[in-house]
Amino acid sequence: MGRKIIIEPVTRIEGHGKVTIHLDDAGNVTQSRFHIVEFRGFERFVQGRPYWEAPVLVQRLCGICPVSHHLAAAKAMDIIAGVGPEGLTPTAEKMRRLMHYGQIFQSHALHFFHLASPDLLFGADADPAIRNVIGVVLKHKDLAVQGVLMRKFGQELILATAGKKIHGTGAVPGGINKNLSAEERDAFLKAPDPLNADKMIAWGQAAVDFFKDFHRKNKDLVDGFAPFPSNHLSLVRKDGALDFYHGVLRAVDAKGKKVLNDVDYRDYLDHIGEDVRTWSYMKFPYLRSLGKENGWYRVGPLARLSTCDFIPSPRAQKEFEIFRAYTKGKPNPMTLHSHWARLIELLHSAEIIKDLLLDPDLQGTDLVKKGRKVHEGVGLLEAPRGTLFHHYRINADDQITMANLIVSTTNNNEPMNRAVHWVAMNVLDKKKEITEGMLNRVEIAIRAYDPCLSCATHALGRMPLQVALYDAQGVLIDQGER
Amino acid sequence: MDQKKILVFGIGNPGRGDDGLGPKFVERLRGQASTDAEFKNSAPAGACDLEFRYQLNVEDALTIKDHDFVVFADATTTGEEPATVTEIFPSDAIAFTTHRMSPAAVLALCHELFGRAPRAYALAIRGYDWDIGESLSEQAESNLELAIERFHELVEGLR
Numbered sequence: 001m002g003r004k005i006i007i008e009p010v011t012r013i014e015g016h017g018k019v020t021i022h023l024d025d026a027g028n029v030t031q032s033r034f035h036i037v038e039f040r041g042f043e044r045f046v047q048g049r050p051y052w053e054a055p056v057l058v059q060r061l062c063g064i065c066p067v068s069h070h071l072a073a074a075k076a077m078d079i080i081a082g083v084g085p086e087g088l089t090p091t092a093e094k095m096r097r098l099m100h101y102g103q104i105f106q107s108h109a110l111h112f113f114h115l116a117s118p119d120l121l122f123g124a125d126a127d128p129a130i131r132n133v134i135g136v137v138l139k140h141k142d143l144a145v146q147g148v149l150m151r152k153f154g155q156e157l158i159l160a161t162a163g164k165k166i167h168g169t170g171a172v173p174g175g176i177n178k179n180l181s182a183e184e185r186d187a188f189l190k191a192p193d194p195l196n197a198d199k200m201i202a203w204g205q206a207a208v209d210f211f212k213d214f215h216r217k218n219k220d221l222v223d224g225f226a227p228f229p230s231n232h233l234s235l236v237r238k239d240g241a242l243d244f245y246h247g248v249l250r251a252v253d254a255k256g257k258k259v260l261n262d263v264d265y266r267d268y269l270d271h272i273g274e275d276v277r278t279w280s281y282m283k284f285p286y287l288r289s290l291g292k293e294n295g296w297y298r299v300g301p302l303a304r305l306s307t308c309d310f311i312p313s314p315r316a317q318k319e320f321e322i323f324r325a326y327t328k329g330k331p332n333p334m335t336l337h338s339h340w341a342r343l344i345e346l347l348h349s350a351e352i353i354k355d356l357l358l359d360p361d362l363q364g365t366d367l368v369k370k371g372r373k374v375h376e377g378v379g380l381l382e383a384p385r386g387t388l389f390h391h392y393r394i395n396a397d398d399q400i401t402m403a404n405l406i407v408s409t410t411n412n413n414e415p416m417n418r419a420v421h422w423v424a425m426n427v428l429d430k431k432k433e434i435t436e437g438m439l440n441r442v443e444i445a446i447r448a449y450d451p452c453l454s455c456a457t458h459a460l461g462r463m464p465l466q467v468a469l470y471d472a473q474g475v476l477i478d479q480g481e482r
Numbered sequence: 483m484d485q486k487k488i489l490v491f492g493i494g495n496p497g498r499g500d501d502g503l504g505p506k507f508v509e510r511l512r513g514q515a516s517t518d519a520e521f522k523n524s525a526p527a528g529a530c531d532l533e534f535r536y537q538l539n540v541e542d543a544l545t546i547k548d549h550d551f552v553v554f555a556d557a558t559t560t561g562e563e564p565a566t567v568t569e570i571f572p573s574d575a576i577a578f579t580t581h582r583m584s585p586a587a588v589l590a591l592c593h594e595l596f597g598r599a600p601r602a603y604a605l606a607i608r609g610y611d612w613d614i615g616e617s618l619s620e621q622a623e624s625n626l627e628l629a630i631e632r633f634h635e636l637v638e639g640l641r
Contacts, residue, residue: 060497063536137594151541
């Protein structure tokens with residue numbers, strides 16, 4: 001008879017991703033878990049600091065997505081500064097949008113080129129010696145070059161809007177501290193190919209077409225890998241459009257019925273709870289109206305394209321209609337379709353970037369608004385990986401007394417576990433060793449969500465993915481590491 | 483004399499204690515370069531280009547492509563004290579997340595995209611304390627000073 005294994009919370013393994021799989025006596029998978037250590041120290045780090053420092057301080061959290069944290073913190077501080085979530089000047093809001101869409105663009109380009117394309121081009125059973133970015137370069141050099149240059153374009157946009165590539169100071173409470181000069185604008189609009197906005201739109205379209213072609217030829221793989229129904233959550237614009245920067249909070253169930261009906265995100269605590277499990281330090285957010293068992297949800301590209309009603313840019317809207325039609329208008333449950341959704345968002349970001357660059361408001365000089373200060377603020381936005389929550393309180397001396405973050409990876413905690421469980425059930429069941437193919441498939445499942453390691457330290461050699469297999473007595477019988 | 487182009491990356495999170503060893507390394511070099519004419523003009527190195535990164539990524543293949551030598555300075559949890567210098571070579575392994583790209587992978591990408599890659603070295607500086615904080619531990623600070631000496635020896639040896 002199989003035994004119930006109780007796993008103590010892992011000790012400090014930050015920077016690691018760990019998958020544990022448990023078998024019963026017959027070799028059936030009884031349980032699988034994926035966990036990464038969530039970096040909770042930030043809340044302690046910012047306490048006592050003046051609130052206006054938060055948008056810069058939070059960038060210490062993550063070297064991959066600092067702009068998302070910078071802007072989410074700034075949105076919370078807008079409220080504290082008495083300006084409110086919609087009180088910025090047009091120049092300030094559009095500069096922040098340009099920064100944010102630049103960040104989404106370069107993040108999605110990186111993910112597709114660096115992680116998704118090797119999986120898609122070479123598959124789970126390919127030799128790791130070729131299933132990597134170098135293999136992509138050898139087989140599709142043009143794709144590889146585009147990926148690197150799209151990253152560079154996005155990074156230059158961040159530099160122009162945030163002031164610096166690292167620890168940018170562009171967003172301040174109540175506004176922004178620089179506009180975009182005409183010269184800076186022209187550098188993005190009129191640069192010779194390829195580093196201009198039109199080329200980025202063309203490459204975004206090419207990336208979507210690449211995926212659709214791949215999908216046509218590999219339907220069983222793409223549709224059949226780790227599909228599972230879920231609720232989906234994201235911000236949407238008040239008219240239901242996809243919007244990465246600002247909106248109302250919406251959640252739909254697996255059939256598309258709204259379970260969170262476009263609510264003010266400042267009230268998120270009324271609608272979202274965080275469950276705690278004995279085996280992980282990471283929390284499991286859930287929709288209160290559905291309860292802990294059924295209230296978990298996906299965030300990120302697949303969720304956004306399952307919750308929004310339309311995409312407000314023409315090429316991406318056309319692709320969205322094709323995407324939605326594939327599931328007959330219903331939310332999409334297929335894990336690898338995250339890559340498709342991500343590429344549609346990449347195209348959309350490029351189109352919006354060009355629209356913003358053409359907007360003369362970016363050269364405006366009215367940058368900051370002031371209002372009557374309050375002592376609590378919430379800022380939400382859609383980071384590349386999903387909905388990001390920042391919540392702060394301050395005291396009468398303007399010092400931060402409370403900070404609560406729910407990052408995208410935490411929101412996707414249960415979906416990632418479900419994806420890994422699917423791999424365990426479909427690949428490992430009744431086997432007693434971890435093969436290369438199994439490790440590959442675990443990686444493919446996780447890569448679709450691209451978990452943020454919450455900026456664990458980056459010291460050399462500290463970030464492996466570990467997969468551990470236990471028998472019914474809880475004895476480790478095999479493990480692998482990447 | 484032919485001036486070689488050297489690029490130094492300081493890699494790490496300066497808000498996480500000794501993980502800031504890499505960034506502080508380039509910060510110290512930057513301070514030296516601004517005040518020390520001998521360092522700045524030393525042959526065969528010429529002036530070094532100094533870059534700070536939280537972590538490396540694919541576009542760093544572009545950053546390194548026109549350099550003759552590149553040094554990746556980063557903290558290590560287990561390496562020898564105070565610091566080691568190791569030549570590294572292109573390698574094609576990828577990670578399970580965009581949060582990690584090794585120096586060897588950046589070299590490999592540069593080589594495949596542009597037909598060449600600079601000679602490269604990892605300067606691993608031993609760290610001890612990874613908690614939140616913006617200063618180095620005392621031992622890490624000492625290791626940093628010695629790492630700078632090792633760096634100068636390396637550059638001298640590139641003659």
